[in-house]
Amino acid sequence: MAKAFKERVIYQIYPASFKDSNNDGWGDINGIISKLDYLKDLGVGILWLSPVYESPMDDMGYDISNYYKINPRFGTMEDFDNLIVEAKKRDILIVMDLVINHTSTKCEWFKEAIKGNPKYQDYYIIKEGKGNKAPNNWDSAFTGSAWEKIENSNKYFLRLFCDTQADLNYHNENVILEVEGIIKFWLDKGVYGFRCDVINSIYKTSLENDNPLKLYNKGTKFYQNQEGMFNVLKRFRNDVLSHYDTFLVGETGAITPKIGTRLINENCLDMFFEFDHIYADKSKILPIFRHKFSAKKLVSALFKRQLEVPYIANYLENHDQLRSVNRYGNVDKYYNESAKLLATLLLSLKGTPFIYQGEEIGSLNYKEISINETNDIAAKMTFTTIKKILRISDKKARKLVNETINRDHARAPMQRNSNQNGGFNDGNITWLKVNELYKEINVAKEENDENSILNFYKKVIKFRNESDVLKFGDFLEGKASNSLNYFYRRYKNKCYMIVLNFSPKKIKFNTPLDIKLLISNYKINDFKYLDPYFAGIFEVL
Ligand code: GLC
Numbered sequence: 398m399a400k401a402f403k404e405r406v407i408y409q410i411y412p413a414s415f416k417d418s419n420n421d422g423w424g425d426i427n428g429i430i431s432k433l434d435y436l437k438d439l440g441v442g443i444l445w446l447s448p449v450y451e452s453p454m455d456d457m458g459y460d461i462s463n464y465y466k467i468n469p470r471f472g473t474m475e476d477f478d479n480l481i482v483e484a485k486k487r488d489i490l491i492v493m494d495l496v497i498n499h500t501s502t503k504c505e506w507f508k509e510a511i512k513g514n515p516k517y518q519d520y521y522i523i524k525e526g527k528g529n530k531a532p533n534n535w536d537s538a539f540t541g542s543a544w545e546k547i548e549n550s551n552k553y554f555l556r557l558f559c560d561t562q563a564d565l566n567y568h569n570e571n572v573i574l575e576v577e578g579i580i581k582f583w584l585d586k587g588v589y590g591f592r593c594d595v596i597n598s599i600y601k602t603s604l605e606n607d608n609p610l611k612l613y614n615k616g617t618k619f620y621q622n623q624e625g626m627f628n629v630l631k632r633f634r635n636d637v638l639s640h641y642d643t644f645l646v647g648e649t650g651a652i653t654p655k656i657g658t659r660l661i662n663e664n665c666l667d668m669f670f671e672f673d674h675i676y677a678d679k680s681k682i683l684p685i686f687r688h689k690f691s692a693k694k695l696v697s698a699l700f701k702r703q704l705e706v707p708y709i710a711n712y713l714e715n716h717d718q719l720r721s722v723n724r725y726g727n728v729d730k731y732y733n734e735s736a737k738l739l740a741t742l743l744l745s746l747k748g749t750p751f752i753y754q755g756e757e758i759g760s761l762n763y764k765e766i767s768i769n770e771t772n773d774i775a776a777k778m779t780f781t782t783i784k785k786i787l788r789i790s791d792k793k794a795r796k797l798v799n800e801t802i803n804r805d806h807a808r809a810p811m812q813r814n815s816n817q818n819g820g821f822n823d824g825n826i827t828w829l830k831v832n833e834l835y836k837e838i839n840v841a842k843e844e845n846d847e848n849s850i851l852n853f854y855k856k857v858i859k860f861r862n863e864s865d866v867l868k869f870g871d872f873l874e875g876k877a878s879n880s881l882n883y884f885y886r887r888y889k890n891k892c893y894m895i896v897l898n899f900s901p902k903k904i905k906f907n908t909p910l911d912i913k914l915l916i917s918n919y920k921i922n923d924f925k926y927l928d929p930y931f932a933g934i935f936e937v938l
């Protein structure tokens with residue numbers, strides 16, 4: 398039997414926004430349990446939970462203060478155990494987020510390190526400043542220096558993200574052992590696997606200055622994809638993971654096909670998320686600048702990875718990305734069709750598909766979100782930085798941030814019905830404002846509409862779950878363009894052709910092949926022309 402992670406569709410839950418069971422404004426574990434039947438019905442077989450550990454929530458749980466505790470906002474350890482049991486009853490597996498590049502500065506290890514406790518001193522990357530400057534010129538991924546000064550000293554600690562996310566030191570054997578303990582603890586609880594946060598940055602080979610001529614000196618060449626990372630991941634595999642039926646999916650920015658292939662072939666990760674395709678509508682060098690979406694860019698980047706690495710995790714959305722229909726679809730004229738096209742693309746590629754909560758109902762970005770209403774730390778830090786560096790007005794800075802990086806667009810409470818707060822809860826407050834469109838876009842409405850995006854997702858997921866061609870077939874490249882796109886999947890003696898019209902125009906379609914339509918977003922039987930945003934899966938006879 399194939400492994401579960403190769404056969405099932407994975408669904409990402411952002412716990413703060415999925416379902417609030419006690420009306421305190423925050424989504425919670427009991428809320429997730431109450432929606433397991435919905436998820437089962439959707440057809441997903443694995444749930445990845447963004448972090449639910451104890452955390453001050455400066456970066457929404459990606460700043461963990463205790464890896465062995467559940468954040469009280471989300472519930473108790475008992476609730477979590479109950480989630481595993483209830484999910485198992487429905488044959489659903491639970492995946493945790495493993496955030497081990499850094500801990501919160503509220504973590505006991507960090508507090509002890511600062512106090513000078515010899516056991517913990519070397520857990521983090523702490524260095525003397527150079528005169529009254531930071532140890533090197535690296536910038537944080539969220540802008541600003543990557544170093545934070547420790548009070549009453551000339552020492553700094555490295556933090557590649559926000560000022561309370563201290564990077565761990567993987568040159569220290571004890572750090573590796575701590576993480577192995579954490580992995581074992583959750584696997585013994587019945588967790589199926591882990592999504593590993595910024596995993597290809599964990600090993601810092603050197604702390605040299607980055608090229609000072611660059612505008613943005615992240616220093617990535619000294620810590621991304623290092624030999625030391627391969628070694629640490631091999632340790633996790635040999636010491637712990639190999640004793641369980643489990644898997645790891647890595648979040649790996651700036652990954653080359655060569656490194657990706659090594660990660661899989663050397664059994665460091667089972668799959669990974671690549672980032673090339675997300676630059677189809679924004680600048681790679683300065684991602685704050687949006688440019689015109691190119692379907693050709695998006696599809697060719699996806700094709701490239703299909704061909705170049707042995708196995709891949711496919712996604713169009715997650716909690717860090719803006720909504721895909723806004724980015725790659727056509728909200729004004731072909732909202733329904735283009736959302737379904739994206740569903741067809743995601744679910745018919747080779748590899749494991751990841752759906753992000755709300756994607757299955759075609760959720761959209763906020764129309765308006767001010768900086769005061771914004772919670773996302775990265776958006777707030779970037780707002781301050783670009784205002785200063787680019788010398789632009791609040792209005793302009795907010796526009797840039799909201800168009801490309803404000804992660805709150807995807808973090809809005811899940812829209813479940815047209816009641817107050819979109820049915821996310823029955824209370825008066827929500828931790829983040831509800832999207833303006835909740836009355837038009839919500840689960841209840843779509844459940845009752847045969848032609849809805851949600852029902853289309855259900856149909857395609859079911860089709861995939863039952864199709865060896867989509868689950869296990871080879872990928873054969875066809876064509877990537879700003880209008881007609883196609884590719885093939887082949888398994889044993891069966892072959893499917895996936896056809897997507899990524900344009901608002903009706904286009905000509907000629908194929909010498911004898912094909913039969915299996916699924917599509919239009920009810921048609923003539924394929925000489927493809928309607929705007931047409932998407933279909935055909936069998937090649
Ligand atoms: C990853 C997470 C993101 C977080 C960052 C730091 O990119 O997906 O949400 O802010 O790592 O942990």
Ligand code: CA
Pocket residue numbers: 417418419420421422423424425470
């Ligand atoms: Ca709650």
